[in-house]
Amino acid sequence: MxxxxxxxxxxxxxxxxxxxxxxxxxxxxxxxxxxxxxxxxxxxxxxxxxxxxxxxxxxxxxxxxxxxxxxxxxxxxxxxxxxxxxxxxxxxxxxxxxxxxxxxxxxxxxxxxxxxxxxxxxxxxxxxxxxxxxxxxxxxxxxxxxxxxxxxxxxxxxxxxxxxxxxxFPNTGWLRLDRETIDALAAYRTARGLLGLDDAITSLLAATSAKELR
The missing domain is CATH 2.60.40 (Immunoglobulin-like)
Structure with a gap:
């Protein structure tokens, strides 16, 4: 038509x-x-x-x-x-x-x-x-x-x-990670008493930045 x-x-x-x-x-x-x-x-x-x-x-x-x-x-x-x-x-x-x-x-x-x-x-x-x-x-x-x-x-x-x-998704985004990466982040979070995976990644980034400034 x-x-x-x-x-x-x-x-x-x-x-x-x-x-x-x-x-x-x-x-x-x-x-x-x-x-x-x-x-x-x-x-x-x-x-x-x-x-x-x-x-x-x-x-x-x-x-x-x-x-x-x-x-x-x-x-x-x-x-x-x-x-x-x-x-x-x-x-x-x-x-x-x-x-x-x-x-x-x-x-x-x-x-x-x-x-x-x-x-x-x-x-x-x-x-x-x-x-x-x-x-x-x-x-x-x-x-x-x-x-x-x-x-x-x-x-x-x-x-x-x-x-x-x-x-x-207010003020958030999504990343796809390997299962092993998620498990490692979860273990890192638990060992340091952090509240979530976002806190674990922020902690790792801060540690990396501190090393680079030395």
């Missing part, structure tokens, strides 16, 4: 979700006279890093992903953030639907590394839409595919991502 189009109107944190979720508000329009019964909408959300500039601090944190600045022309390719889905109820003309975008703060995930590195400005997103459209037909309904060229670019403010992380 070539006359159905999509637009990203807004992306904002979902305030009542247990896990970090952004809600993308998608506007949908159909110029056909007949109604659309439903759309099983799919979307591939990608990040296009070459569509924005970066400060020196941001560039330093993006070294793991893209290397030094002089290589960015060859390394800053669009990459997948996530796949999202939404069920669009029947409509005629125009409608809107909320599409959930599930997020993670795991620094081992490339997208999370990229998002964490940004200080301000916007996050250059690309939404590639696909899915199945259900319309009236001779036998009650007909099935068509969303055209392959339905895509939209959206520049999401970095503050949206930071507000989401602050909502779920």
């Amino acid at each position: 070539s006359d159905v189009t999509f637009a990203v109107l807004d992306v904002a944190p979902e305030p009542y979700a247990v896990t970090p979720i952004l809600m993308a508000r998608i506007g949908i329009a159909s110029v056909a006279a007949e109604p659309v019964h439903a759309i099983a909408l799919k979307c591939q959300v990608r990040i296009e890093p070459s569509r924005r500039a970066y400060s020196d601090d941001e560039a330093a944190e993006l070294m793991d992903l893209f290397g030094p600045r002089e290589r960015w022309a060859a390394t800053q390719h669009s990459f997948l953030w996530q796949h999202a889905t939404a069920m669009v109820p029947g409509f005629t003309g125009t409608t809107q639907v909320q599409m959930p975008l599930e997020c993670t703060y795991d620094f081992e995930v490339a997208a999370a590394k990229y998002l964490h590195a940004l200080r301000d400005g916007t996050i250059p997103l690309q939404f590639l839409f696909s899915g199945t459209i259900f319309t009236p037909g001779d036998r009650g309904f007909a099935v068509q595919q969303v055209p392959w060229d339905r895509e939209e670019r959206y520049d999401m403010p970095v503050t949206v991502w930071r507000d989401l992380m602050q909502q779920h």
Whole structure:
């Protein structure tokens, strides 16, 4: 159905979700006279890093992903953030639907590394839409595919991502460690009567800094 189009109107944190979720508000329009019964909408959300500039601090944190600045022309390719889905109820003309975008703060995930590195400005997103459209037909309904060229670019403010992380992980972050490293930290914490693993790491860093100053 070539006359159905999509637009990203807004992306904002979902305030009542247990896990970090952004809600993308998608506007949908159909110029056909007949109604659309439903759309099983799919979307591939990608990040296009070459569509924005970066400060020196941001560039330093993006070294793991893209290397030094002089290589960015060859390394800053669009990459997948996530796949999202939404069920669009029947409509005629125009409608809107909320599409959930599930997020993670795991620094081992490339997208999370990229998002964490940004200080301000916007996050250059690309939404590639696909899915199945259900319309009236001779036998009650007909099935068509969303055209392959339905895509939209959206520049999401970095503050949206930071507000989401602050909502779920206030003043904290997540690191994935080997089981042996966690056990060693736990033993270090217990031996010194520290309250948590954060205190154990802080103590080790302080000891290392003291040695370096000698």
